[in-house]
Amino acid sequence: MKVTVDRGVCYGSAECAHRAPSVFAFEDGYGVVRPGRADSGDDPRVREAAEKCPSQAIVLAE
Numbered sequence: 001m002k003v004t005v006d007r008g009v010c011y012g013s014a015e016c017a018h019r020a021p022s023v024f025a026f027e028d029g030y031g032v033v034r035p036g037r038a039d040s041g042d043d044p045r046v047r048e049a050a051e052k053c054p055s056q057a058i059v060l061a062e
């Protein structure tokens, strides 16, 4: 499962970077997926980050 952050929706709470720091970083006021970690959508911490993202900006897709 792929994970991406929709920057147009993210409002920069940084919660994803705290919840799953090996996958998400916080850069320039936005949550981003770290390079090489786009295939981490099956990681339970990533799923939790997606569920708890306050703006629903984290997208999980096949």
Ligand code: SF4
Binding pocket: 005, 009, 010, 011, 012, 013, 014, 015, 016, 017, 030, 031, 052, 053, 054, 055, 056, 057, 058
């Ligand atoms: S948790 Fe959601 S709103 Fe907060 S930085 Fe991450 S993607 Fe953006």
